[in-house]
Amino acid sequence: MSDTNEFLAQKLPRRDLVKKLGLGAAALGAAPFIASTAAAADHGRREPRESEIGFKDGKFVLPPLDYAYDALEPYIDAQTMELHHSIHHNGYVNGANNALEKLDAIASGDGDPGLVKHWTRELAFHGSGHSLHVLFWNNMKPGGGGEPTGELAEAVDESFGSFGNFARLFKAASGAVEASGWGILGYEPLSGRLVVLQAEKHHDITVHGVVPLLAIDVWEHAYYLRYQNRRGDYVDAFMNVVDWDDVARRYTAAKG
Numbered sequence: 001m002s003d004t005n006e007f008l009a010q011k012l013p014r015r016d017l018v019k020k021l022g023l024g025a026a027a028l029g030a031a032p033f034i035a036s037t038a039a040a041a042d043h044g045r046r047e048p049r050e051s052e053i054g055f056k057d058g059k060f061v062l063p064p065l066d067y068a069y070d071a072l073e074p075y076i077d078a079q080t081m082e083l084h085h086s087i088h089h090n091g092y093v094n095g096a097n098n099a100l101e102k103l104d105a106i107a108s109g110d111g112d113p114g115l116v117k118h119w120t121r122e123l124a125f126h127g128s129g130h131s132l133h134v135l136f137w138n139n140m141k142p143g144g145g146g147e148p149t150g151e152l153a154e155a156v157d158e159s160f161g162s163f164g165n166f167a168r169l170f171k172a173a174s175g176a177v178e179a180s181g182w183g184i185l186g187y188e189p190l191s192g193r194l195v196v197l198q199a200e201k202h203h204d205i206t207v208h209g210v211v212p213l214l215a216i217d218v219w220e221h222a223y224y225l226r227y228q229n230r231r232g233d234y235v236d237a238f239m240n241v242v243d244w245d246d247v248a249r250r251y252t253a254a255k256g
Contacts, residue, residue: 067142102115135212136215152252174198187211189209213247
């Protein structure tokens with residue numbers, strides 16, 4: 001039986017549907033991200049912060065930020081933050097939930113199985129957009145920047161030679177994303193090393209299994225009000241608000 005036929009033959013509750021088709025359908029999908037968030041919270045023996053909870057009561061949800069919209073000034077302006085979080089990110093939440101509803105209907109026999117390819121693509125796009133935005137907001141904090149310490153710093157040195165080498169590669173990759181997408185620092189479990197990747201849109205040209213630890217949104221809506229077409233200046237500014245403690249928690253969880 002093919003994967004599609006097996007899926008259509010089952011009556012999957014929403015929780016299992018997310019597990020089977022959810023962000024695992026995208027190369028940087030929600031499954032590894034949500035797992036790393038939960039594991040990071042467990043490793044620190046704390047409950048996940050409200051800002052880390054992107055799925056609740058059977059639906060994707062827009063989590064609040066841990067800081068005010070103007071808290072990352074002057075690097076990221078308040079108007080951009082508000083529009084980006086409340087409108088753009090929320091659009092991905094709504095899109096992911098709509099795709100889940102359509103796939104639920106197909107699974108229960110009420111939907112058109114001929115559209116399963118379309119709706120799994122929609123879930124990959126919107127679901128990955130949602131999960132990466134949750135990561136993005138939590139990767140930043142007022143007074144951030146600098147360099148990582150401890151095990152994460154050692155991993156950066158081992159994987160890239162030095163933090164300076166990593167920063168050059170990360171900024172170059174983020175600046176060179178074709179059209180819209182993301183720059184990603186991730187943990188690759190087969191090699192046990194850190195990797196820098198691009199993600200076109202939210203889910204293309206990525207590596208399956210990589211757990212994203214740090215993500216910068218380089219869609220124009222993330223920076224155009226302040227930086228216009230100067231994406232490189234925005235990427236430089238982002239490095240001043242990175243919360244390396246958050247990245248380190250995710251690294252510890254991913255490799256564990």
